[in-house]
Amino acid sequence: MRDSQQQPPPYSIDPLLPSEMAAACERVGVRKANMDAVTLLTLAGLAGAFISLGATFFTLTVTGSQLGYGPTRLLGGAAFSLGLVLVIIAGAELFTGNTLIIMAWASRKVSTGLLLRNWALSYVGNFAGAVLTVLLVYGSRHWEGNGSQVGATALAVASAKVNLDFGEAVALGILCNALVGLAVWLSLSGRSNVDKVLGIIFPISAFVAAGFEHSIANMYFIPLGILLRGETSALTAANLGAERLADLTWAGFIVKNLAPVTAGNIIGGALLVGVIYWFVFQRPGARRGG
Numbered sequence: 128m129r130d131s132q133q134q135p136p137p138y139s140i141d142p143l144l145p146s147e148m149a150a151a152c153e154r155v156g157v158r159k160a161n162m163d164a165v166t167l168l169t170l171a172g173l174a175g176a177f178i179s180l181g182a183t184f185f186t187l188t189v190t191g192s193q194l195g196y197g198p199t200r201l202l203g204g205a206a207f208s209l210g211l212v213l214v215i216i217a218g219a220e221l222f223t224g225n226t227l228i229i230m231a232w233a234s235r236k237v238s239t240g241l242l243l244r245n246w247a248l249s250y251v252g253n254f255a256g257a258v259l260t261v262l263l264v265y266g267s268r269h270w271e272g273n274g275s276q277v278g279a280t281a282l283a284v285a286s287a288k289v290n291l292d293f294g295e296a297v298a299l300g301i302l303c304n305a306l307v308g309l310a311v312w313l314s315l316s317g318r319s320n321v322d323k324v325l326g327i328i329f330p331i332s333a334f335v336a337a338g339f340e341h342s343i344a345n346m347y348f349i350p351l352g353i354l355l356r357g358e359t360s361a362l363t364a365a366n367l368g369a370e371r372l373a374d375l376t377w378a379g380f381i382v383k384n385l386a387p388v389t390a391g392n393i394i395g396g397a398l399l400v401g402v403i404y405w406f407v408f409q410r411p412g413a414r415r416g417g
Contacts, residue, residue: 142316149230149408151315152401156231159220160241164248167220171252174219178253179260179347181210183269185335190280191273197336204335208328210344211307215314215323222249223304223343224311226396230405250389257346265354270361278361282375285352286367288345289374289383296340296384300391301399303339306330307392308400340388349380 143151159167185207192199214221225245231237264270270278291299313326334341355361356375374383407413 140318142318142322146408148312148315149404152227153231153234153236153409156228157236159225160228160231160237160245167248168252170220171249172256174214174221175253175256175343175346176260177213177219178210178343179257181207182344182347183264184209186280187277190277200336201332204332205328207335208331211310211327211331212324215327216320220249221343222246222253223307223341223392223396225249226304226393227308227311227401229397229401230409233402233405234409253343254346257343258350261347261350265351270355275360275364278355278358279364282352282355282361282365282367285349286371286375288349289379290371291384293387296387297391299340300388301395303334303341304392304395305399306334308396312400342385342389342392345384345388349384353377
């Protein structure tokens with residue numbers, strides 16, 4: 128008969144407490160930071176594709192909706208949640224979620240070099256996965272759905288994103304990744320996939336419905352818009368003036384959206400979520416009972 132001390136601990140369905148989530152986040156951060164480059168790039172490519180699939184689902188969902196502005200955005204946000212659900216449940220490396228590795232860095236369990244390496248490789252991999260998904264969606268002619276209204280929606284979304292002011296884009300990026308970071312944070316508390324999905328859907332639906340800016344999603348939205356700018360049927364259906372499309376270029380994408388939104392995403396995820404929760408629960412001398 129097995130010794131009772133060798134028995135596995137009883138399974139619990141209770142969610143982790145915030146202090147336990149902080150410890151788990153540090154452990155995950157150490158593992159992510161030490162991942163080999165090939166594995167990291169591969170999983171980052173998957174994350175870029177997963178977020179792009181969520182963006183595709185969002186575009187289709189809001190096209191032609193007669194529910195009104197708020198309900199339509201809410202429904203689109205719920206659809207977009209598919210992306211982070213796939214990242215968390217299937218397993219992938221998302222740059223915006225990986226900003227939480229800052230907690231392990233703050234506890235000196237991860238070096239600055241490993242932190243920046245993870246961010247750089249996950250960002251590059253996310254971009255590659257997103258652009259490959261753009262090419263597949265564009266080549267599939269999916270955007271011709273509903274008399275090219277799906278393409279018109281994609282053009283309108285991309286155009287709006289490259290017409291943001293720099294400071295506005297930074298602020299929207301901060302707000303976005305505060306919510307994405309919280310979605311990842313909440314998923315750490317879950318004992319089951321159902322728990323994790325429920326923790327993801329509400330913060331992600333909120334950031335999408337509110338129109339906040341996510342750098343990795345924009346790696347899909349804006350390049351697709353750039354390609355659709357050359358499609359007459361999508362242009363006609365969108366009925367956008369030339370001035371709205373003037374910055375829908377690769378240069379406009381990087382300078383007017385990707386750079387400021389990425390900076391905002393780092394601030395929102397790393398500082399407003401990671402550093403704050405590290406300070407509360409993991410700083411030297413902090414009480415960890417909560």
